[in-house]
Amino acid sequence: MKIWRIKAPSYRSSKEKANHNGSISFPYGLPGVKCCGTWSGCDLLGIDCPQELRDVTGLNDSWPLKPKRLDKLREELRRFEGFSGLSIHELSPGARLMPPTFKQPHHKDNDFLWPALEAPVVSLRVAALLSRICPDDFEAVPLPNTPDWVLIIIRAKSKPPIERRSDRHCKRCGRGNRVSNSSDFVVFEDMVPNAGIFCLDTTLHLLISDELKNYLSELDPSNIIFDLVEVQQN
Structure with a gap:
């Protein structure tokens, strides 16, 4: 099993990061x-x-x-x-x-924008590819006054690690009764859902299947890094 983490490249400064990704907030x-x-x-x-x-x-x-x-x-x-x-x-x-408040980046041709960990923004051609390969895994949301990109909300999520799983939830607020609050970046085989793109339960990092990675690579997308993730056996 191969899965990949997708993320922003490294930037030389916070200004360069903002120039490439813009900013987003949810009032x-x-x-x-x-x-x-x-x-x-x-x-x-x-x-x-x-x-x-x-x-x-x-x-x-x-x-x-x-x-x-x-x-x-x-x-x-x-x-x-x-x-x-x-x-x-x-x-x-x-x-x-x-709706969010979104400030567009100076670089208008980037395929991936990373204004916030939980809120990736993608070009229309990437959104079209995701809609074709894994339509059930995400939701595309238009951004105000921004015709060239869409916000993608990832619906598919990994299972939590075994030590964090519980069927007990608070009836008042819905909080799960978890044994551990570890936020380690670790992926076990039984955590991986049948999805092309999904969030990791412990860290909210974005992971994709090898199939989707191959399709994305054909686009040669800008402003994105693919890191191979070690999937551990239970």
Whole structure:
């Protein structure tokens, strides 16, 4: 089994990094929560925050709230189209909503932009390839006033390492009861999903299959590095 990590190249300075990747932020989203622990995730939901709620305290800042207040925000969101069927796990603490604020890079011909770890941005030709090879693994979201790139939200995720797996979740906030909070970059065979592109559970790094790597290599994409990942046996 071969899988690859995709990432940004090294840059000589933070200015050069910004020139190649631009910047992105998500002004709207669910806050963190104070429950069985004070915590927040970083999931992205490809749904616009309703205009009527954009001034609601809690959806325009990330300060942790108690579970009852978070539940009220969830119920407010579920009144709107696109949110009504979402579960507690999908409307998780820290989940960011669209639209983002995106500042375009100076380099306009890059195929991959890395403005944030959880928010890769790709050219239209890369998005078209992903849609052809692994359409179920990601969601493409248009960026405001940016016709040449799209934000991709990775839906496929690896399983956590065995020591972090648990069927027990807090009924109030959805947090899993994990034995370890290790964030080591380690990949075991049984963690790898049947997906072309996916996030690593422990670090959120982006991994791709060997098949997708070969297709991407044919495009000779810019502003990306492929690193072969050692997959360990359980």
